[in-house]
Amino acid sequence: MSKNINSMMLKRQSAEKRFRFYGQASLAIALIMLVVIISSMTYRSIPAFTNYGLNLNINLSNENISQDNINYRRLVRDNISLLDSGCDDRKCRKEFLRLFSSGAAYELRDTIENDPSLIGKDFSKFILFSDDADLFYKFGIDNSLPESERRLNDREITWLNGFKELGLVEKRFSTNLFTNGDSREPEIAGVLGAVIGSLLTILITLIISFPIGVLSAIYLESFAPKNKLTDFIEVNINNLAAVPSIVFGLLGLALFINFFGMPRSAPLVGGCVLSLMTLPVIIIATRASLQSVPPSIREAALAVGASEMQVVFQHLLPAALPGILTGTIIGLARAFGESAPLLLIGMVAFVVDIPGSFTDPATALPVQVYLWADSPERAFVAKTSAATLVLIFLLIIINLAAVILRKKYQLKW
Amino acid sequence: MVDGTENDIKPNGNYSSDNNLLIDCKNVDVFYGDKQALYNVSLGINEKEVTSLIGPSGCGKSTFLRCLNRMNDVIDSCSISGNIKINGEDIYNPHIDVVELRSRIGMVFQKPNPFPKSVFDNVAYGPRLHGKITDKDEMHHKVEASLVRAGLWDEIKDRLNEPGTSLSGGQQQRLCIARAIAVDPEIILMDEPCSALDPIATAKIEELIDELKTNYTIVIVTHSMQQAARVSQRTAFFHLGNLIEVGDTENIFRSPENEQTEAYVTGRYG
Ligand SMILES: Nc1ncnc2c1ncn2[C@@H]1O[C@H](COP(=O)(O)OP(=O)(O)OP(=O)(O)O)[C@@H](O)[C@H]1O
Numbered sequence: 102m103s104k105n106i107n108s109m110m111l112k113r114q115s116a117e118k119r120f121r122f123y124g125q126a127s128l129a130i131a132l133i134m135l136v137v138i139i140s141s142m143t144y145r146s147i148p149a150f151t152n153y154g155l156n157l158n159i160n161l162s163n164e165n166i167s168q169d170n171i172n173y174r175r176l177v178r179d180n181i182s183l184l185d186s187g188c189d190d191r192k193c194r195k196e197f198l199r200l201f202s203s204g205a206a207y208e209l210r211d212t213i214e215n216d217p218s219l220i221g222k223d224f225s226k227f228i229l230f231s232d233d234a235d236l237f238y239k240f241g242i243d244n245s246l247p248e249s250e251r252r253l254n255d256r257e258i259t260w261l262n263g264f265k266e267l268g269l270v271e272k273r274f275s276t277n278l279f280t281n282g283d284s285r286e287p288e289i290a291g292v293l294g295a296v297i298g299s300l301l302t303i304l305i306t307l308i309i310s311f312p313i314g315v316l317s318a319i320y321l322e323s324f325a326p327k328n329k330l331t332d333f334i335e336v337n338i339n340n341l342a343a344v345p346s347i348v349f350g351l352l353g354l355a356l357f358i359n360f361f362g363m364p365r366s367a368p369l370v371g372g373c374v375l376s377l378m379t380l381p382v383i384i385i386a387t388r389a390s391l392q393s394v395p396p397s398i399r400e401a402a403l404a405v406g407a408s409e410m411q412v413v414f415q416h417l418l419p420a421a422l423p424g425i426l427t428g429t430i431i432g433l434a435r436a437f438g439e440s441a442p443l444l445l446i447g448m449v450a451f452v453v454d455i456p457g458s459f460t461d462p463a464t465a466l467p468v469q470v471y472l473w474a475d476s477p478e479r480a481f482v483a484k485t486s487a488a489t490l491v492l493i494f495l496l497i498i499i500n501l502a503a504v505i506l507r508k509k510y511q512l513k514w
Numbered sequence: 515m516v517d518g519t520e521n522d523i524k525p526n527g528n529y530s531s532d533n534n535l536l537i538d539c540k541n542v543d544v545f546y547g548d549k550q551a552l553y554n555v556s557l558g559i560n561e562k563e564v565t566s567l568i569g570p571s572g573c574g575k576s577t578f579l580r581c582l583n584r585m586n587d588v589i590d591s592c593s594i595s596g597n598i599k600i601n602g603e604d605i606y607n608p609h610i611d612v613v614e615l616r617s618r619i620g621m622v623f624q625k626p627n628p629f630p631k632s633v634f635d636n637v638a639y640g641p642r643l644h645g646k647i648t649d650k651d652e653m654h655h656k657v658e659a660s661l662v663r664a665g666l667w668d669e670i671k672d673r674l675n676e677p678g679t680s681l682s683g684g685q686q687q688r689l690c691i692a693r694a695i696a697v698d699p700e701i702i703l704m705d706e707p708c709s710a711l712d713p714i715a716t717a718k719i720e721e722l723i724d725e726l727k728t729n730y731t732i733v734i735v736t737h738s739m740q741q742a743a744r745v746s747q748r749t750a751f752f753h754l755g756n757l758i759e760v761g762d763t764e765n766i767f768r769s770p771e772n773e774q775t776e777a778y779v780t781g782r783y784g
């Protein structure tokens with residue numbers, strides 16, 4: 102008898118141990134995957150965070166110019182030519198110029214516009230190398246390839262090595278990555294445009310889907326008559342949550358752009374499309390958290406003489422708020438990482454300017470990742486990883502906000 | 515038998531005593547969907563008395579109790595027919611405002627269900643809701659008075675800002691009673707208010723019920739024969755949805771008319 106009990110106890114204990122092990126193992130696998138993804142992303146994005154360049158002397162002292170009539174492109178070109186290239190023909194000079202970023206002229210303009218007193222002085226300005234030169238300093242070059250198949254020919258390599266020997270080359274943190282919009286030139290392309298675009302889009306999504314979602318959920322949960330129509334709506338809301346996101350993109354294209362004539366590529370439309378996607382998630386989450394409020398609270402309030410609406414707004418909503426916020430943020434985070442529907446409504450356009458309003462052309466961060474991943478320039482490989490990291494970082498912030506809000510509004514039962 | 519008891523204990527019959535009839539139920543049928551939970555119940559409840567409803571589990575006591583403040587309205591499948599009058603007014607009349615009705619009838623539930631708010635706000639909720647009291651000092655007095663009546667004031671007067679849910683079970687139940695009486699109801703309905711409490715807390719609440727009956731009409735559902743005998747003046751016995759017998763508590767427990775009642779009150783019934 103006691104032997105029997107003993108063996109049963111042993112069995113139960115080992116079953117518990119096994120179960121605990123399975124749980125820990127699954128958790129470990131999930132964690133390892135996460136670490137692998139993030140660390141490989143980080144590793145691959147490292148080159149994107151720095152740029153090589155050199156300090157170029159800009160002579161503005163002997164020229165009789167005012168701020169309005171400076172030709173920055175020529176200014177940069179002329180001053181680069183002062184470097185010792187040993188060129189005597191046009192083609193050679195052109196090649197030499199190609200080693201430097203074409204964005205240098207814009208950066209010089211910004212510097213001078215910020216500090217007009219520089220006009221009439223000689224000063225030195227850090228200008229970036231072009232992406233090929235930059236990659237040469239970062240990774241070297243495979244000399245075994247024939248010259249014609251290399252991105253840099255022998256003469257260019259000699260120049261670059263020469264700069265290095267002269268100690269002109271300097272490695273700096275790439276602020277461009279965080280302060281610029283997209284560009285064809287990898288060394289000046291940045292994620293700011295896409296980040297702003299994403300934030301504007303998600304703001305629209307939040308403004309549209311949160312109130313509509315929460316109010317529909319409240320109505321369905323507390324006021325709607327229980328009939329066939331309500332059931333039908335309920336089933337369809339659940340179906341909507343499972344619809345592939347690209348379908349919402351098609352709908353958005355047909356409805357918002359072609360029918361309502363909203364602007365293409367705009368965060369406004371992107372936000373509308375993403376709210377179609379987020380709405381069912383918010384409705385379902387809100388209903389679930391309203392349902393999870395103990396019915397005794399509702400009865401208590403009704404019995405004291407609260408109306409149905411007072412019960413909802415004074416008791417159910419405050420108690421359900423943590424769940425509602427969590428659901429909303431999960432929905433928004435999903436929308437934030439979404440690219441497919443945005444491709445269809447034109448948010449995949451090449452946008453250099455940082456969007457300043459909801460109707461400016463813009464792109465979103467996931468779409469930017471997609472665009473860069475698709476670019477032929479090798480320097481965009483690291484940029485892609487860097488943009489992904491930024492995306493992950495923003496998602497972590499969003500999820501953190503969810504945790505904090507949940508903690509803050511958690512009621513004590 | 516005492517004079518007039520024959521009249522008293524007739525099931526479904528009206529009852530006459532010194533006190534006025536306050537709630538008058540006639541031929542009440544209640545259905546949950548297709549399932550009938552109450553069969554033709556006619557029961558009168560007197561003013562400023564404690565009436566207890568007893569009977570085996572599932573016999574429809576809670577259902578009956580919830581008809582009196584129309585709490586069954588919130589259950590979609592529930593339908594009620596018959597006539598329930600309070601003070602001569604048909605409470606199922608479409609013109610009746612349910613919210614106003616419920617503010618006149620307090621209810622205490624089986625499981626203590628304080629709001630996840632402070633003790634003070636729990637009690638102040640009802641008066642605030644009905645806009646009866648807007649002045650801050652007055653509200654303080656009201657809360658204090660209600661808590662004193664519920665026998666809770668001395669224990670928690672320093673903890674008014676703590677969440678109501680942090681009190682012990684018995685304290686929570688008394689808090690719920692305080693919350694119910696804070697709106698000055700005429701009637702208090704109690705559905706097994708002591709079932710989750712220890713004997714000491716139970717004794718306190720019974721004492722409280724005894725005090726409250728000078729001002730309020732109380733209907734209490736209980737599974738404890740002793741409790742029914744201790745606190746109530748009248749007792750109604752339900753069985754399988756039928757009102758079997760109603761009468762003075764003494765009579766019901768000493769000399770019930772009906773065999774089933776006798777079996778139940780003497781504990782021979784399952
Ligand atoms: N919401 C409901 N939906 C359907 N049937 C219900 C519902 N509430 C109660 N019933 C049924 O009505 C009958 C009476 O239930 P009621 O709760 O009134 O019993 P009770 O006498 O209070 O029992 P207990 O002493 O166990 O609380 C039971 O058969 C029960 O199954």
Ligand SMILES: [Mg+2]
Nearest residue numbers: 575576577705
């Ligand atoms: Mg019951």
